[in-house]
Amino acid sequence: AQSVAQPEDQVNVAEGNPLTVKCTYSVSGNPYLFWYVQYPNRGLQFLLKYITGDNLVKGSYGFEAEFNKSQTSFHLKKPSALVSDSALYFCAVRADDKIIFGKGTRLHILP
Amino acid sequence: DAGITQSPRHKVTETGTPVTLRCHQTENHRYMYWYRQDPGHGLRLIHYSYGVKDTDKGEVSDGYSVSRSKTEDFLLTLESATSSQTSVYFCAISVRSGQETQYFGPGTRLLVL
Numbered sequence: 001a002q003s004v005a006q007p008e009d010q011v012n013v014a015e016g017n018p019l020t021v022k023c024t025y026s027v028s029g030n031p032y033l034f035w036y037v038q039y040p041n042r043g044l045q046f047l048l049k050y051i052t053g054d055n056l057v058k059g060s061y062g063f064e065a066e067f068n069k070s071q072t073s074f075h076l077k078k079p080s081a082l083v084s085d086s087a088l089y090f091c092a093v094r095a096d097d098k099i100i101f102g103k104g105t106r107l108h109i110l111p
Numbered sequence: 112d113a114g115i116t117q118s119p120r121h122k123v124t125e126t127g128t129p130v131t132l133r134c135h136q137t138e139n140h141r142y143m144y145w146y147r148q149d150p151g152h153g154l155r156l157i158h159y160s161y162g163v164k165d166t167d168k169g170e171v172s173d174g175y176s177v178s179r180s181k182t183e184d185f186l187l188t189l190e191s192a193t194s195s196q197t198s199v200y201f202c203a204i205s206v207r208s209g210q211e212t213q214y215f216g217p218g219t220r221l222l223v224l
Contacts, residue, residue: 099156
């Protein structure tokens with residue numbers, strides 16, 4: 001079955017420290033992978049995607065994600081966290097021409 | 112929110128009543144989606160549309176129906192609302208399905224008493 005997993009419900013990081021939000025996937029064929037962010041009382045906003053090419057993908061707001069085929073992972077990263085990065089983050093994967101979303105990881109950046 | 116509006120933004124209704132949520136886009140995108148968001152479940156696809164009058168079921172379609180008579184409008188109907196349908200509903204659009212970015216509306220918060 002095609003799926004995406006975010007193993008952490010919540011991640012706490014001190015402001016200025018690097019952050020990682022984890023995502024693993026299971027799909028047949030080449031994976032198309034996405035990260036979205038949701039701020040309170042808002043819809044999801046696109047951050048970045050991997051379709052093909054360089055394993056390190058750069059996106060909005062200084063975020064990047066590393067595609068690792070052998071580990072079937074697509075972790076979201078940022079070198080230096082900001083308090084304003086606090087939000088709910090969703091990893092997503094293409095499955096049969098639809099998108100499957102993970103359950104989300106709540107990121108808390110502590111001042 | 113990428114030219115997508117949802118109405119109403121908030122609704123309280125009673126069990127057994129029909130409810131219709133509207134999604135309107137100004138982008139002329141072919142694909143439109145309805146998701147529900149619940150704690151611990153993330154976003155789950157209810158129905159989607161790949162063109163006028165072309166719709167298909169998603170992961171959690173039971174108790175819901177959709178219609179798309181114009182490119183810009185995608186309606187979600189709860190035929191007889193139940194408390195389990197209390198949720199936040201999001202509409203999304205995309206140019207193509209699968210590999211393209213989806214753009215989300217602001218959401219509709221529905222409470223079924």
